[in-house]
Amino acid sequence: MTVLYDVPGPRARARNRLLGVLGTVALLAIFAFVIYRLAAAGQFSPRVWEWIQYKAIQLLLLDALWNTLRAFAVAAVLSLIFGAVFAAGRLSDHAWLSRPATAIVEFFRAIPLLILIFILFFGLTQGAGIQITAFWAVVLGLMLYNGSVLAEIFRAGVASLPRGQSEAAYGLGMRKSQVMTYVLLPQAVRAMLPTIISQLVVVLKDTALGFLILYPELLYQARYLGGQGQLGSPILPVAIVIAAIYISMCLLLSWLANVLERRSRRSVKARPDPGAFDPEAPAPEPEPVGTSATG
């Protein structure tokens, strides 16, 4: 039950039923219209779905899927490293280290990822004569952008821990690097794991930007197949299949994030709970970083 509605009485129940019926009818009408348009445009004819049976096309799509996953894996690992390094830089006590790190993180978060990829791919090639392949342009762009977002996530995670944790560690005579690596980071990573994985979903989604610089990933092959006249130009069926692939991959990752979140909510250890140590401090909510990216 949400905040807004009381437990319904007889009149409210009747109204809700009516709304339910009207809503169902409206939604069904929309779906029926879409299906009708698809059918009228001949998108259900066997001709435009034939391509699924061809072995060469299946291999082509598998290859495209591999290219997407390869870019995702490399970009994910690199952005985690980038994020860890720059989070450490921002948390440093030395201004000569923390200021540039802050500036770099803020800079790459403010620029659209696509512009970053364009700079790496077209800019460096045509402007500075440095050759970068489409693969590396996508991966490095993803690393710079998502790495910066991850740096913020790591930092927020460390900041959300109770102060007593680091105080106790310092009190035991640990040095700053020891406090970080043995005490703060393990807890912060555990608390932020769901957010980190949501950000990895963003990385996976944004590999699709490679399409715009002709990196041969899923969307690129979809465009290519969709333009093939001898297959009946099946751009809609191909787009539907590609969408299903992308959505199921991302849903799988999101589901993992949800499972982890539920697990960490159950376990007391992983919860950053400042109230236990400092009742005056306001609950430091981790920044809603998931929304800051393309998605």
Add this chain to the structure above:
Amino acid sequence: MNVLLDNLGLYGSAFLGTIELFVVAAIGSLVGGLLLAAMRVSPVPVLRAFGTGYVNIVRNTPLTLVFFFFAFAYPRLAIVDLSFFTRACMALIVYTSAFVCEVIRSGVNTVPVGQAEASRALGFSFGQTLSAVVMPQALRSVVPPLTNVQIALLKNTTIAAGFSVFEAGGIYQRLSEQGYNVLIGLLWVAVGFLILVVPLTLLQRRLERSWSVAR
């Protein structure tokens, strides 16, 4: 510097295109997100299920794919012939609405149930409860993350440039045709986005600090 000064008109019209797209899509996504959020918190199971399904699917779809649909697949359906600008707006609205919906929904859910119960006990009608008790409180936790979503939308408008060239992200193609240095041209585009995004980010941080409620 020459690249910018020689092409001031090009940059001007391109960034105008970006801002136009942003404003239309921002208004559209706010309306769409509000509708979806109303569905998701409504006591009608069908609407709730549709809202949840929509949000879960759209949030897990790459925006480039949404654009792909509207750019290449939509014209095949031959429903209404729309300009690319309109289709770009629709793609951005379809995508961003899901994020706006989630922000509004979680904002409404931060209001303790007791607040609404107390106002009902005082005899407030649904409209009064919503406008005088729940919304003023929800708004405070909604606006900062909502700014975040809109900043992301502003940056996402560049994807339209990958499909057509009326927008700031497409400047490099014109410059490249005219033989200018593309790297410098693109860096100026980046500077342009910094000028647009940084004030919004500062506003967002300020809102977050001054509007956050201690509960």
